[in-house]
Amino acid sequence: MNSTPVRNLRFSQVIGEAISLEMEADEKVLLLGEDIGRSGGVFGVTRQLQARFGEARVRDTPISEMAFTGMGVGLAMAGYRPVVEIMFVDFIGVCLEQVMNAMSKIPYMSGGNTRVPMVLRTAGGCIGSAAQHSQCLWGLFAHLPGMAVVCPSSPHDYKGLMAASIQSDDPVVFIENKRQLNKLVSSYPLDAFVPEERYTVPLGKAKVVREGSDLTLVTISASVGDALVAASRLEGEGVSVEVVDLRTLVPLDIATVATSVSKTGRLLVVDEDFLSFGMSGEIIARTLEELGTAAVRQVKRHAMPDIPLPASIALEQAAVPSADSIADVIRSMS
Amino acid sequence: MPLQGESVPANEPSLIELYHTMLDMRHFEEACLEGVPTREIHGELHTGIGQEAVAAGIAPWLRGDDALVSTHRNHLHGLAKKVDPYRLMAEIFEKDTGLCRGRGGHMHPFDPEKRFSATGIVGSSLPVALGFAYAAQLEKTDAVAVAVIGDGASNTGAFHESLNMAAAWKLPLLVVVEHNSYAISVRFSEVSATPTVAERAPAYRMWARHVDGTDVEAVSEAAAEAFAHVRGGSGPAMLEATCFRFRGHYEGDHDTYRPRDERKRMLVENDPLTLAEKRLTELGLASEEEMARWREASRTRAREMLARVRSDPLPPASELHRFSFAGI
Numbered sequence A: 001m002n003s004t005p006v007r008n009l010r011f012s013q014v015i016g017e018a019i020s021l022e023m024e025a026d027e028k029v030l031l032l033g034e035d036i037g038r039s040g041g042v043f044g045v046t047r048q049l050q051a052r053f054g055e056a057r058v059r060d061t062p063i064s065e066m067a068f069t070g071m072g073v074g075l076a077m078a079g080y081r082p083v084v085e086i087m088f089v090d091f092i093g094v095c096l097e098q099v100m101n102a103m104s105k106i107p108y109m110s111g112g113n114t115r116v117p118m119v120l121r122t123a124g125g126c127i128g129s130a131a132q133h134s135q136c137l138w139g140l141f142a143h144l145p146g147m148a149v150v151c152p153s154s155p156h157d158y159k160g161l162m163a164a165s166i167q168s169d170d171p172v173v174f175i176e177n178k179r180q181l182n183k184l185v186s187s188y189p190l191d192a193f194v195p196e197e198r199y200t201v202p203l204g205k206a207k208v209v210r211e212g213s214d215l216t217l218v219t220i221s222a223s224v225g226d227a228l229v230a231a232s233r234l235e236g237e238g239v240s241v242e243v244v245d246l247r248t249l250v251p252l253d254i255a256t257v258a259t260s261v262s263k264t265g266r267l268l269v270v271d272e273d274f275l276s277f278g279m280s281g282e283i284i285a286r287t288l289e290e291l292g293t294a295a296v297r298q299v300k301r302h303a304m305p306d307i308p309l310p311a312s313i314a315l316e317q318a319a320v321p322s323a324d325s326i327a328d329v330i331r332s333m334s
Numbered sequence B: 001m002p003l004q005g006e007s008v009p010a011n012e013p014s015l016i017e018l019y020h021t022m023l024d025m026r027h028f029e030e031a032c033l034e035g036v037p038t039r040e041i042h043g044e045l046h047t048g049i050g051q052e053a054v055a056a057g058i059a060p061w062l063r064g065d066d067a068l069v070s071t072h073r074n075h076l077h078g079l080a081k082k083v084d085p086y087r088l089m090a091e092i093f094e095k096d097t098g099l100c101r102g103r104g105g106h107m108h109p110f111d112p113e114k115r116f117s118a119t120g121i122v123g124s125s126l127p128v129a130l131g132f133a134y135a136a137q138l139e140k141t142d143a144v145a146v147a148v149i150g151d152g153a154s155n156t157g158a159f160h161e162s163l164n165m166a167a168a169w170k171l172p173l174l175v176v177v178e179h180n181s182y183a184i185s186v187r188f189s190e191v192s193a194t195p196t197v198a199e200r201a202p203a204y205r206m207w208a209r210h211v212d213g214t215d216v217e218a219v220s221e222a223a224a225e226a227f228a229h230v231r232g233g234s235g236p237a238m239l240e241a242t243c244f245r246f247r248g249h250y251e252g253d254h255d256t257y258r259p260r261d262e263r264k265r266m267l268v269e270n271d272p273l274t275l276a277e278k279r280l281t282e283l284g285l286a287s288e289e290e291m292a293r294w295r296e297a298s299r300t301r302a303r304e305m306l307a308r309v310r311s312d313p314l315p316p317a318s319e320l321h322r323f324s325f326a327g328i
Helices: A011-025 A049-053 A063-079 A089-094 A098-102 A138-143 A154-169 A224-235 A256-263 A279-291 A313-319 A321-331 B014-031 B052-061 B075-080 B085-092 B125-138 B157-168 B198-204 B214-230 B259-267 B273-280 B289-311
Strands: A029-033 A058-062 A081-086 A121-122 A147-148 A172-177 A208-210 A215-219 A243-244 A248-250 A266-274 A298-304 B065-069 B117-118 B143-149 B173-177 B208-211 B237-242
Touching: A011 A029, A011 A089, A011 A172, A029 A063, A029 A208, A049 A058, A063 A089, A063 A098, A063 B157, A081 A089, A081 A154, A081 A321, A081 B052, A089 A121, A089 A208, A098 B085, A138 A147, A138 A172, A138 A248, A138 A266, A138 A279, A138 A298, A147 A154, A147 A208, A154 A172, A154 B143, A172 B157, A208 A256, A215 A224, A215 A256, A215 A321, A215 B259, A224 A243, A224 A321, A243 B143, A256 A266, A256 A279, A266 A279, A266 A321, A279 A298, A279 B052, A298 A321, A321 B143, B014 B085, B014 B214, B014 B289, B052 B075, B052 B173, B052 B214, B052 B237, B052 B273, B052 B289, B075 B085, B075 B117, B085 B289, B125 B143, B125 B157, B125 B173, B157 B173, B157 B198, B173 B198, B173 B214, B198 B208, B198 B237, B208 B214, B214 B273, B273 B289
Parallel strands: A029 A058, A029 A081, A081 A121, A121 A172, A147 A172, A215 A243, A215 A266, A266 A298, B065 B117, B065 B143, B143 B173, B173 B237, B208 B237
Antiparallel strands: A147 A248, A208 A243
């Protein structure tokens, strides 16, 4: 633990601080998106940035996601480092074309002669907004080749991974979790220290955020916090859970997962994104490919069921993985 | 027609120059056709045969610092943007010597030095071109971003979004519409609320011109005006050129949707090369013999390029993953 006191910041402010430092360091960084300028973003991430860096670099756009996402692609091709905000990840449907056919494919299609150093910032996660405003969809982006997919969980990583994403020469989808954005960083169950200076956390490195010996729990984004809470509870019940925070889905650090599973022999993947054809199945398949079936005694997936997220809190709680449900699943495995 | 008054540019191209450009474009495309039956080009191929006057007419006005984002039918725009024809043809033939080392193919050529790129998705050139236009505005240069689209793209949502943004922010965007009347098989007139695309531009308070896209002089004249408008900082412009796609949408398209007499008539009456030859003769600028010599020289150059491309290696399978991310 660092002895420096935790600053009284919200997750949204941590991300804003990272963007602000990158904009100071590199005049080619600029922001496009709906409501990011005058209002500072619906989650407050870009607050004050337009006042500091001007309207040309922090540009409020019309509700034309296809046009301004493609504009980001063109700007990146013209030598800029655009950070394009899609307010809710659910809105990607109206501009997925520019993400899946331009942003992510041009680097490869061009034989490496054209880089697209663009960050698509967006917010996923479940905050009671039902089917069209509560999805995660990181599995969708990870399925499509050519873009890094970054989903931080800790305050420290939110800042460092955002800085690394902006500095990356590859296209990056950066998914913030709405369950965290408005919370104080001190609510995070691990170290919430966020350095004031500029720093990066490398893309593609998972982290063992809690050591344990009985089971490996792999997850990403806000579910890491829930997993940590569940793991502490189970410690009292005599179950030792190792928690791996993937931090990025692409690149995927399967080696860290495999190392942990080779020790515990059991693997649970928790995913706030949809269950089928997604992250949970992929992590299990890759771990088995890596270690062989003999090395793994038990695998389990705990993810959002394959239904549009319901509005009623009674149904929502039955669908979204939580610390309680994670603990129950682990108990069922014991 | 010669330009009048202030709009006469210093480097107004001669009809002979424009004709030469069109000849090279036609022969480039004809050389590409040879790769289809041999399966050297093993996917689709969309050629611009019949539409040369549009690309040739904008070519003289394109500067090196202008960006151009083209479509699935992009070869002629690449040539207009002075992309190395050999490396473009090598990419079309899927070679390791191609612009994109065989990763892009004919629909996705990228030449960042020439600021030329393309997309195979109809309508998607516009948003990317907006980015180049915004870059020019930020840098306070008079560079122009050109988005080429077909008439079919004018019915996409990206068209509306992009035109609105370009006009709202006065971006230096020139939209060149190659109106060949067919979105694959569907006639523009049967699915569009307006007879032309250009008449929609005033709704966005955009400057627009409609021109006969088989008349290379008319295209060049209108392009001069369009580029001058955009370079002058007056916001976006649209140049719609009506033209004829001589081949099917792609090679192998049986083209049964166009009546036979319509196809026949188009080849006789609307070939921009034949029309230019007629005018060169009328004006006494070139004799039949001279033009025949020029045609032969241009065809020979294209065939020599084709031979060179054919002898080039394909990309090694061992490099399948190369270029997937920076540093890989």
